[in-house]
Amino acid sequence: MSFILRSLNEAGLEAFREYLARVRSGDNPPPPRELCSQPSTSDEVTPNVSIDLARTFPSRLEVGAYFEDVLEPIWSQRSIDADRGIWSALSLLYFDEVCPIIDGRRSVKNDDRYILLSSWDRVDRHLLRTPYVLTRIHGNNARIALSGKPYVFSEAVSQLTNRQQILTNVRLFEALDQLYMRPDGKLKRGASGKGAGSLRRLGKVIRQYDLTYDLHAMTAAEILTLLPHEFTAFKTASSTAS
């Protein structure tokens, strides 16, 4: 079902926020998608972007790939990374993907998962924007951070996405793909856990390098060599499925 994308304005964002609060309190009205087409709550986006409202996303990887493709007419002409109206409208239009009905109810999380906040430190929590940004920067190497369902926010992955110095490091993500991904595209066993050498541990280890190494200046191989002993098991290619 084709739809011309419009951006939510302040009135639309406020109405969306009120809807989230209603559902959070136990009410269950349908998502007010009309906010994304009414002139009183939405603004035109130029050039036109046509999206498929019937589209579903099995994983965050598909989210990133799809939006990188359909949003190309606008991201190639202006920066939309911080466009609250566009990303919030997309969350509302695809609300069944970012907040599905499971066992008869929706589990609405914090507003920052659906409404792109102006507070810069929470932008990585938006469930649709982050996969798009990661895919644009890292292409296939973004898969390390995009293996989950679209409605799931991963604290482990957040260690990589909540700091721009890490999120924008192309060679680091190349290293992570080599470290944690199997050839069949699945995560190696233990990668998503909390144990030694896991993705969650990696975020903390990388922070410790802030004062000693410039990871942006290093190749993927050099970064892998730098990682401490706890990551050794993941450096071998023979780890089995998670």
Next chain:
Amino acid sequence: MRRFNYTGRRDLKQDAVDLEVTKASDGALSVKGSVDLDAYGPWPADADVVLEAWQGPAFERFSIGRASVPKIEFQRQLTRFRGDQSPQFRVKIVSETSDRGKLLGLCQIRARRADDDRPTGSMLHVTVEPLDHEIFKLRLEENKHPVLVINENLPTETDYFGKGFALTPLFVSLVMPQIFRTVVTDVLLVRRMDEEDESPGGMWIRFARSLNTDSLPPSDDIDARRAWLEIATAEFSRCTDVMTKFRLWSIK
């Protein structure tokens, strides 16, 4: 005075780097300045000198020269920043040969704005005055921005004197969270202001709201406001990365 730590990284003082941010008529930002490495050398001739700029979701970095040049001058467009942003900056000297990528030198600095001699986007004014026996104090007055006063009689042999003291990792990590807490306590709990207020106090509340997006409790619920403020302060500390700055200061 050069400062080394066990990693061999040299921490450059603020006076080694001069940066100015300019906004063009179309709103585009650019940065120009110089890096003077002579007093901190010698450096490997091929070590790369990198300038990083960041604020919020925006991050940009440039190679601006080699450490073999005693004074590097540069000018760059900041293509990933909007005109109303106030990016922070870091200068890094990075090894290109043995132990490639190792940080040989580091300086964290705020740039001057060409149209304003205050640190960019500051809601906290910093001044230097005689203070008898206090190192610093915070002056709060109604309808004015808070003023951080640094004692003008601090010894000059270290980094810890003048306005620059307030930008050092020591000061930022140990003091800034408490300054944030004190200012917002004053506007939220003492003056009982709200975010719609147009005064500097309202600006601080809006800033705190950007850190704690939960609704602000009513002005007569002091306990709830105090709890709300603690969440905002914790987030301020995280965003300011005080732990890294404390390590930066404490690793000598």
